[in-house]
Amino acid sequence: MKPDSRDTCTFEISAPAPGTLHISLAGDLVIDTVHKVLEGVRPQIGRHLFENAVIDISGINHLDDYGVMAISEIRNMVGIDESRIDVTGTSPEHKIIFDITDFDRNTLCQITPPASPNIIVQAGASTINAYEGFVYFISFVGAIVMSVGRVVRHPRSLRYGDIVMYMKTTGVDAVPIVGLISLMLGLIIAFVSSMQLKVYGANIYVANLVAVAMVQELGPIMTAIVVAGRSGSAYAAEISTMKISEEVDALFVMGFDPNLFLVLPRLIAAVLVVPVLTMFSNIFAIAGGAIIGVTMLDVGMDTYINQSMEAIKLFELMWGLFKSSVFAVLIALTGCLRGFQAQGGAASVGNAATSAVVTAIFLIIFFDSMFAVIRIYWG
């Protein structure tokens, strides 16, 4: 059952006349033998200088493309002009293999020049890229605003069923993870701050610390980061897959506005549910703080809750929820934008998802610091 063995190839190197090299190969010069042959031939011809060379392949039974490669490599090893190296003993079978591998046929390829290593050129290229990305982002936002205008004029063109579905996947499905993370966060803040406050006998202010930190900053930011990781990446992956499989183009030629069809339902769903998730996050964190307060700090449950309620101002709560809805817009926009920018194959889907999350988190932190500055001057 085993095929004829194809694992021996012998070679003989001689110099019949001064300045002439004679290499004869015999056996099977194929995929499994070329390595040994090349390793064997290389040290023997490396040291000498020749004027002519003959490579005799008449003893070769089986030759394949790896063998052809070996022959041309041996020719390179000899190191003299190709016209002075003869390949002799070519049988019709060898000829066929030479033909299909384009042996000795100089196919000139136009090679695209590699990117210039010049740092100024590179800096220029990436500046242009960044500028084009920015222009794309602005025109994308503009297109979304146009789509919103269309929805205002024709409210029935919006796909309400999709909004409800995305509210579920973005919001309801995220409650367990947002709840768990916030509960832990509340526990940690309460535990760490109690270490400091105990010294002054100010245990009760743990409640203030947890409530104010969560409602003003951590609640909106943590929720936004979780949603960016869960849903922003999902938006990017979904839309980029649709883009590369021409589904987006199909929507366009059927007369749909892809932004209205794909982006607005996600955007609206995110803006509606992220503040609600943030509210959940605040409540779970305060519950986490209460666990520490009641079990470790001897603060009564009702005292802890009353203290928290007093610490939170309605305006701060609303400001936090407003921030979280801005974050929701950022998450949905970057997710969809990165999805639409995808081109190519499977790798671009992964890139789109990664870049959606990275961009969204950066923008969340950036906008949050802008909001902090606004509050300083607001008074």
Add this chain to the structure above:
Amino acid sequence: MPQTECLRVENLVVRYTDELILDDISFSVNRGEIFIIMGGSGSGKSTLLRHMVGLEMPASGHVYIRGTNISSTDEQTFMNLLKKIGVLFQGSALIGSMTIGENVALPIIEHLKIDSRLIPQIVRMKLSMVGLACFEQHLPNEISGGMKKRAGLARAMALNPEILFLDEPSAGLDPGTAAGIDELILHINRTLGTTIVIVTHDLDSIFTVGKRAIMLDINSKKIIAQGDPRTLKDSHDNPIVRNFFMRKSVHDS
């Protein structure tokens, strides 16, 4: 020249949960021939191919490649066996993030002890064999469907396999490009002596390249015809087989 068998399928039965997909399939393929597996959509052609290359395990029955039973052999033998076969998938399955040249070089770098300086040269040869010289630097999404098939073929042939499995090599191609692929298949078979197993329902390529074929039936899940496709077309007594070759709609009968 005595014909040696290099692939044998014995009483293969495939079942997905409760549904019978293939029933009692037996045939053998000789070294150096082009063997065609044909049948309508949903007849289990591609499933049969997936079982022949060990991607899936049959409910019962055996597949022998070069005399080795692929479902009962140890992993090392199976890995060595994989180097002796090449598969061209329906969608070409080129890795999208790598250039054509890198795709072809992938199995060569992994499985052969060859000086890395020589890899570009062998890749160039493989690509010129399929008529794609000078396309090393292109990404798969930059070339046409026919070129992708050729590139996939070059990658399947990277390690000079004894058996090439081709899943619908001409699907989704225009007639001219499809004919070009058929020519290439014949050329590879003639010059390199590679055994080729083709899954297809493209009548033109069945008649162009096939000397021996089996036909799978969607209803009985068995082989309903085998032999030279030209003879089957003219003189097979089963109307299903004749209808397949006459392109008669299945809903007519």
